[in-house]
């Protein structure tokens with residue numbers, strides 16, 4: 450697929466979305482967007498965008514972001530991975546979900562070893578829990594984004610570490626008189642699985658939120674001072690953000706410093722920094738940006754796949770596009786693919802990032818913009834909201 454193909458498709462999808470989604474049409478009219486103008490690389494910032502807040506449950510606009518007659522055909526609502534607070538809700542068709550999964554797949558294979566590795570330690574809940582904590586909006590089921598990520602690993606030997614703890618739930622019900630499930634990391638399973646893969650030399654990927662990994666493994670390391678020799682066959686894929694202590698919109702009161710995380714994992718598993726992959730993605734867009742650890746920046750450098758989309762960075766105050774490198778701004782994800790069901794062609798997120806190169810990554814040579822995540826526009830949202838998930842592991 451050539452790079453100009455993306456721009457041509459963008460031009461078409463912007464026009465189509467404006468014709469079958471009232472909210473998007475309004476965004477276009479507001480800025481007097483010229484649909485006949487050719488979409489060009491330097492003018493990507495002119496494409497009308499939808500701010501992330503439009504997807505928030507509390508704004509109750511998410512149904513209006515559905516395009517044309519897609520509502521009846523929706524597979525399900527996809528919900529950002531916090532089950533309290535104010536999640537983003539995105540309606541998706543099967544075909545759009547396939548594009549999202551394909552984008553994640555490409556990242557996991559290009560920046561890690563997904564297809565070559567059959568054993569997985571996933572810091573995520575299994576399907577039974579995901580199905581249990583589903584919501585329903587406008588008569589359609591809503592699932593956490595996890596559902597689609599778990600699908601991606603289908604066919605592999607997956608150890609789901611996030612589990613439901615019956616005894617703890619009952620104890621909590623007795624003490625608090627509230628029916629609330631306790632879901633946390635199964636430390637016993639993590640420990641036995643790590644021992645097994647070391648003993649048998651089984652190639653393994655450990656994946657999902659760095660929040661869980663850091664907290665749980667740090668506790669384990671502190672307690673037993675145990676390290677593992679997994680140097681040749683252990684890969685770590687982080688995703689879903691969480692570096693600044695926010696997971697979805699839930700503040701877990703725990704910070705993960707990226708450098709410290711990398712150092713700790715390298716020490717504990719005797720691995721090198723090339724074994725790490727970070728995946729930047731948002732519920733509101735199907736685009737996925739893969740990252741590798743950069744010694745130059747002491748940070749994950751994230752890559753925009755040139756064949757799948759583009760990004761724009763906007764000034765925090767004026768929202769004008771920032772063309773320079775090394776300047777922080779709000780991230781906007783743009784893609785014509787996987788947005789048949791809703792107005793997701795251009796979405797302004799609440800993440801503050803910094804582009805380091807607009808053309809290519811000087812370290813790995815991949816074509817397309819590279820950026821680093823600097824922070825978040827709304828770090829305090831989610832405070833005071835109790836999470837469904839507990840960060841403490843059990844039986845470790």
Ligand SMILES: [Zn+2]
Nearest residue numbers: 810812813814
């Ligand atoms: Zn690179």
